[in-house]
Every structure is written in structure tokens, then in C-alpha cells.
Amino acid sequence: MKQFKHFYIFLSIFVFIFILFGLNLTLGTISIPLGSIWDILFGREVDSEIAKNIIWKTRFPQTLTALVAGAGLSISGLQMQTVFRNPLAGPSELGISSGASLGVAFIILLSGNIGGVALSRIGFMGEVAVSVAAIIGALFVMLIIVGISQRVKGNVILLIIGVMIGYIATAIIGVLKFFSNDEDVRAYVIWGLGSFSKVSEAQVYTFVTLMAILIPLSFLLIKSLNLMLLGESYAKNLGLNMKRSRFWTICCSCVITAIVTAYCGPIVFLGLAVPHLCRTLFSSSDHRVLMPAVTLTGGALALLCNLIARMPGYEGALPINSVTALIGAPIVISVLFGKRKNASYED
């Protein structure tokens, strides 16, 4: 019975993704009819060069970025929640996002002060520099966390240390902001709002390729994640090498978060909420179901948020972080509430 139910939910999520993907390509300041989008995507001749440019240069990269980033963050969130056995854990809770932000803050805020040129102005090279800085910052924090995770036993302590590192990073960013000029601070703040549209055509394929490697890799951890649900002692008794599994899961989760943050800025909420949404939707805690579930649902939800962010008519105008929280949170709350009432004895 459960398998049938899961099959239908998966099927409907696929349909949703397909529809949302289409809508993301269609809707915008300039509306392009579905027919021509079809032609453009399949490389047929189209009259309008502009339409072709909009699709290939803006909308397609943005949509793809949203889909992949949503999937990645949700996987990362699920892994964190299971490893730390804490429903409030998420990619941003371990200070990874803060680390990325710190890296970017150094680049954006200091370049104006020292080099005299605001980095945000110098185009492609600037973009690459920001991504690299974010990854370096995130990996730096990740190394600290992983290092500590090999020494500290309790998960709660590790989580608290992560949150503390986040505070330190935020504090340093605050100091940097204080000594920077307004233009740089503004550039940094905009980066901090998060966006799927910053990834340019040139970079989007690097991003997608990286994620296409990491997401399947994270599926290899499914059995250990299931065992970790039972807690450290039971997992160990069932033959799991706890130290090694924890190390790899944290690494995997951190690298995914670092890369997504590097390309899209710190995106909050998705990583925390999607795993909860999926546990309820699929009424399961089995990661063999949950991993594909969060991958697809995360992608779909990110597409939806991206669409809404563009709704007012001006492309990429609303900060994606506000949308993910404003739109996503009520959805999740309502699903959790609705389920709670009639949950319990289901097959």
C-alpha cells in the first residue's frame, strides 16, 4: 500500500516540477508563448532573437539554478537533521552559510577599501571571485566543524559550537561593514539576500555539473543515515562506524551548502523545511524514500519561490530569501498541522 502511495506522490511532484519549470520560463516582464519556448529549447529556428536571448541567457540558467539549488539545500538539511538528530538543524545552523558570507564579505567589503575598485563592478571576474571566496569561507568553517566533530562526542555540543562559529562570523562581518563604504555594503547586502538569478550563463553549467556529482554521492549515505536515526549507541551496535559516517555526512552536507551558497548567496529556510514537509507528505522516516523525496520536493519548492519572486513583473526583483520564508513557511506549517490531527495509525 505504502509503495503505491509513494509512487503517486512522486509522480505528482514530477508533474509539478515540469509545470513549474515551464512557468518559470514563460512568465516574466516579456511573456514568451509556450510554443516558441518549446522551439527555442529544442534549437529550432525562431523569429525573435530577443526571446532566444532571454530564454538562454536569463530564464533557463535561473530556473536550472533554482531547481538544483533547492534540491541540494534540502538534501543537506535532511542529512544535518538526521546526523544531529535535531529537527531544527539545517545547512545554515552549523555556521557553513556564515562562513561563506564571511568569505564574501572579505572580498566585497575589503576590495573597495584596499584595491579602490568595488568588486561588484568588475563583472565576470568579480562573480568568480565571489564564488571562490564563498567556497573558501564555507570550507574553512567546515574544516573546523569536522575537526571538532572527531573530538567532541555529543551532537548537541557540536551543534552549539556551529551556532557559535556562526555568531563569530557574523560579528566579523559586522566589523567589516562598519569600516566599508556604502556602495560595497550595499553590494554585500544584496548578495546576502540570496538570488537564483546571479548565476550567469557561463557559470550555471559549472554549478549544475558540481551538483550533479554531489547529489548522487550523497545518496550513498542512505543506509548509515537510517541507522543514525536510532542514535549513536544503537547505530554502533548494528555495525555502523559512527565516527566515519558522521564525518562523511557532515562533509557531504557542508560541501553542498558551500557550493550553493557560493552561487546563490545564503538561501535560508528550504534546507530546514523541505525535510519536514517530506516526512509528513510521505509519512516515512526511511531515507530510501526521503532522499529522493527531498531532492524533488526541494527543487519544486525552489522553482515555486523563484516564480513568486518574479511575479510582480520585474525580473528577479524580490529577494528570494523573503519569498522562501513568506511562502514556504505557511505551506509547511499547514501541512504539519493538517497531518498531525489524523496522523498515527496508518499502514
Added chain:
Amino acid sequence: MQVMKTKKQTIILQDLSIGYLSKKSKKVVASDLSCSVWSGELTCLIGSNGVGKSTLLRTLCAFQPKLGGNVLINDKDISSYKEKELAKLISVVLTERFSIRNMTAKELISMGRSPYTGFWGMLDDKDNQIIDEAIRLVKIEKLSNRLIDTLSDGERQKCLIAKALVQDTPIILLDEPTAFLDFPSKVELMQLLHRLSRETNKTIFLSTHDLELALQIADKIWLMDEKAGVQMGTPEDLALNNLKSFFAQKDIIFDPTSGLFRVENDYQREIRLEGHGVIYAMIRKALLRHKILASRQTESKICIRAEQGDFRVYRDEKLLDSATTIEELIDIINKLWS
């Protein structure tokens, strides 16, 4: 599950010392422990709080390293086993609680197959057969589709025991499995474990604070004491030799006729009680709680004559009052001296 009816020593401790190791210091909780556990028997570890029962169990599970001596599991040192090998040798039921949303009892029990399943943890027909068999042995067919968060403490313990059975290990270690349970559930659980040790020839070793139950149901008792280390024996042998001094403290006395312990109430007065059977015993028990020792042998001015539903109190052979319940009787007696 294969059943070999030959009993053998599966866990052997040799001069074991246990405790905690940190960078700077070594805290020894207990040392010079030498003892063994046999297969096909239910062995209960008893001892007062803080004596190191949990530490000993954690050491036997290889959750923490021993500080000295040896632990032999099936004649090989415990530290020579790899994690994967131990998973097929020892299964555990612990006190630590976990809450997993949306996991059914059967899914939890199936986790016990993890050491045997492949990369994705898929169950084959043989696995499912073993799982059904364990559910049947523990008699929780009705629970198998319930969510574990909706189970009572006793039901949870049974599921975890089924998980341990599914793990198909010759040894099962349980840390205070009867804690948090009501009395009938405690009895049921202990009898279940005793039955399992017989039916599957597994080595079942558990720690408990339920002294009376352990003395009645266990095949062997391990007594753990700060001074004497561990002493092992059948409950009866221990009763004859050490048990009395071991647990007898102020307020607890060892009743040699039943081989069990009871709470000691010292009395201030003695009165005569005439009656038979349960009524006699119950009135005696109730009065003892009020620091009055009542018995047939006593001669006193006050005398209680008890029959079914009619308890009369006499002073110098004159009827003072009568009562229909023990509660009323106690009120009457208490008024006599107030």
C-alpha cells in the same frame, strides 16, 4: 534461528576493571571483576546505584574501552572483533529514548537486519521471515503496524527486544529493560526474556533494580558491590550466603522463608490478634504499618477478633467496638491511644 542446546560460557570477565578514560586521568569505577555468563540462561546484574552496572554493560557492548583485564566473548578478546563482527555477536536494548516520526514498529524491528543487508539495506525473503519469526516470539503481531511514537514504554521495550532477536546474535544485553514499566509489564517482560533464553539458547544478560523479580525469575544473579566486586550464583545460593549482608540495610530485611526482601517496620506496641488466613495476615500487615505488632502469641488487654467482614475490638474481654473494613478498624485502634 538455530538452537544449540549445549550450554557454554559466552562472556568471560578476567580481572576486568572498568571506568572512564580521559586525557589526563583514569577514573576506575570497578576493578578485579571476574565472572562469566552462560548461554541459554537469563542472568541479571544487580547492585546499588553508582556501583558501575551501566559502565559494565557499556564495556561489554564495546561502547567504551576497558581499563584493564580481559573480556572474552566466545573465547576471543572483545577488542579483537571488528564493529561488523560484533554486530552479529551482541545485540543491545538500552535505556536511551528516541523519537522517530513516522516509523512503524515493524520498520524499527527490521533495522535489526542491518548487519546482514546489502548496501541499500533492502530486505529479502529470508530477512522478512526472520522478522516475522521474532515478532511472533515476542508476541507483538498487533503492534507491528503501529507508529513507534504511539507505543507505551512496555510495548516499545518489546519491539526493541524483537529488534535484538532479529539481529540474530548469540548474546543479548539489556540495560534496565524493566525501568519505567508498571508492575505487570515488568513481570511479563522478565518472563518473556526467560522464555527466550530457553527457546533460543541465547545468552541474555540484563541489569535491573527490580530485585524481587530478578530473584524469582533469573537463572543466575550477578551481585555487584564496591568492596567485593562481582559475585555470581543462582538466586538461592546467593540467598544462603551473601545476599543478606549485601542488601540488608536499615529498614530492609531479608525474609529467609520466601527468599525475598521486605520493608522493615519497627513497632512500638503489641496487641493480640485472633483470626485466620488472609484476614489475619492483612490485619497484621496494616497494623505493622502503624507501628503495632499484632499476633496470636501476644497477650494484651486489647484484643482483636477477626472474621470475614466483621472485626471486633475487645478490652479485657469486653466488646469496645466493631468494624467491617480494615480502614475502620485502624481508626478504632488509633483512637485507643490518642
